[in-house]
Amino acid sequence: MIVMKFGGTSVANSEAITRTISIVRSKLSQKPIVVVSALSKVTDTLYKISDHASVKNKMDAMELLEQLRSRHIGLAHDLMSETPSFCHQACEKVNSICDSLSSFVSAVCALGELSDRSKAVIISTGEYLSSNIICCAMNAWGIKTGYMDARKMIITGNDYLKGEPDSEAIQARVPGVVSSAYEGNDAVITQGFVSATADGEPTVLGRGGSDYSASLIGMAVDASVIEIWTDVDGVRTADPRKVENTRCIERISFEEAAEMAHFGAKVLHPLTIEPAVNKNIPIYVLNSMNPEGKGTVILQSSFIDDGVKSVSFKENILVINIFSTKMINTSGFLKKVFEIFSVNKVSVDLISTSEANISVTVDSSQNIERVVEQLSAFADVYVDRDKSQISIIGKNIINLKGLLQKAFTPLADCRIYMISQGASYVNLSFVVDRSILTDAVRQIHKYLFEDESSN
Numbered sequence: 001m002i003v004m005k006f007g008g009t010s011v012a013n014s015e016a017i018t019r020t021i022s023i024v025r026s027k028l029s030q031k032p033i034v035v036v037s038a039l040s041k042v043t044d045t046l047y048k049i050s051d052h053a054s055v056k057n058k059m060d061a062m063e064l065l066e067q068l069r070s071r072h073i074g075l076a077h078d079l080m081s082e083t084p085s086f087c088h089q090a091c092e093k094v095n096s097i098c099d100s101l102s103s104f105v106s107a108v109c110a111l112g113e114l115s116d117r118s119k120a121v122i123i124s125t126g127e128y129l130s131s132n133i134i135c136c137a138m139n140a141w142g143i144k145t146g147y148m149d150a151r152k153m154i155i156t157g158n159d160y161l162k163g164e165p166d167s168e169a170i171q172a173r174v175p176g177v178v179s180s181a182y183e184g185n186d187a188v189i190t191q192g193f194v195s196a197t198a199d200g201e202p203t204v205l206g207r208g209g210s211d212y213s214a215s216l217i218g219m220a221v222d223a224s225v226i227e228i229w230t231d232v233d234g235v236r237t238a239d240p241r242k243v244e245n246t247r248c249i250e251r252i253s254f255e256e257a258a259e260m261a262h263f264g265a266k267v268l269h270p271l272t273i274e275p276a277v278n279k280n281i282p283i284y285v286l287n288s289m290n291p292e293g294k295g296t297v298i299l300q301s302s303f304i305d306d307g308v309k310s311v312s313f314k315e316n317i318l319v320i321n322i323f324s325t326k327m328i329n330t331s332g333f334l335k336k337v338f339e340i341f342s343v344n345k346v347s348v349d350l351i352s353t354s355e356a357n358i359s360v361t362v363d364s365s366q367n368i369e370r371v372v373e374q375l376s377a378f379a380d381v382y383v384d385r386d387k388s389q390i391s392i393i394g395k396n397i398i399n400l401k402g403l404l405q406k407a408f409t410p411l412a413d414c415r416i417y418m419i420s421q422g423a424s425y426v427n428l429s430f431v432v433d434r435s436i437l438t439d440a441v442r443q444i445h446k447y448l449f450e451d452e453s454s455n
Contacts (some may be wrong), residue, residue, distance in 0.1 A: 005228050011039055038193075104122070215271075224410045311444050327357075387431055390441060415433060
């Protein structure tokens with residue numbers, strides 16, 4: 001079996017879905033499990049609907065909901081105008097889902113209170129709309145396709161908006177659901193991002209979680225390959241939205257891909273890699289707008305050459321500096337500090353320590369007020385804002401002579417607030433002012449990948 005995940009841009013409209021179905025048709029001999037995201041921008045709209053509902057703004061919430069209904073009904077007609085029965089079936093599904101959501105949002109508006117569970121119900125609707133339409137379209141075009149509800153397969157803990165997958169439960173459930181859905185069919189389809197607790201309470205995997213869904217399903221069925229179909233030609237040496245003349249990377253290791261995803265690369269969800277690694281399943285990152293392209297394959301490290309693969313970045317981070325003389329010759333101080341981060345569910349990226357100082361970086365989207373307050377009870381705490389993190393990622397970069405010179409020559413006139421090299425020797429990261437990020441990334445990329453005289 002093969003798992004094929006198609007992101008929002010790959011199912012954005014009738015033209016994109018037509019390409020997607022054509023790609024699936026070419027893989028029918030491999031028994032595809034198709035995982036789809038919501039249509040492009042739909043999840044953003046659903047977040048807005050949930051925001052309106054939380055403040056009893058029913059009028060604006062319903063206006064957006066009707067816009068979503070209209071868009072999906074129009075899409076069904078565009079895709080299946082020549083097969084009225086399937087078009088009617090798809091439109092009935094859309095209306096049923098939208099009617100149910102309308103009732104649910106009305107109830108939330110009446111209460112004026114949006115729980116995490118209610119938000120999970122609202123923001124997961126996009127995947128149910130897209131998967132039903134695409135399932136009908138595939139059947140209309142001669143691909144017998146079975147439909148699966150991801151909430152019967154992807155089981156998580158009780159965090160409604162960022163469900164932690166239960167690998168054992170997922171591996172126990174997925175094969176049976178897939179086998180049943182495949183009876184008499186050429187393919188099966190399900191939703192990314194969507195999940196549920198063991199008791200059936202709705203959860204989601206967090207933004208970008210469709211990649212994660214595909215990897216979890218691939219792990220559970222021992223897939224031969226997991227394909228992530230997006231709108232770029234594989235993983236590149238830098239974000240092409242920031243840097244010109246980037247190159248497509250032919251192959252990278254699981255470890256390199258995980259570091260790239262964690263440290264800012266937009267192509268993969270940061271958690272995608274782990275389930276595939278557990279079963280040693282190759283992951284291909286491919287472009288649905290250029291299906292003939294080779295893309296990038298992610299493999300075990302033994303198949304990958306040493307060397308720098310990419311320059312990644314996180315654009316908006318905070319540096320938290322913790323100073324205390326109590327650290328000196330004292331055991332247990334670090335444990336005390338990081339327990340505070342853990343209790344407040346604030347994740348840390350980089351760590352640097354000295355005799356009396358700890359510096360860490362965190363994403364600026366996280367709420368650090370309680371962390372700072374609790375740390376300040378026994379240490380001096382300073383927060384540097386408007387910073388960015390740049391990461392040079394590759395295999396065994398510790399063995400690359402002159403890497404530090406190549407990395408820091410373009411930054412000779414810049415302030416560097418923190419430097420960290422990962423213990424796995426896969427990344428070298430440093431923190432700079434956010435105002436110089438774009439220029440810095442461009443210069444480092446040029447020095448590492450474009451300027452042959454520097455290599």
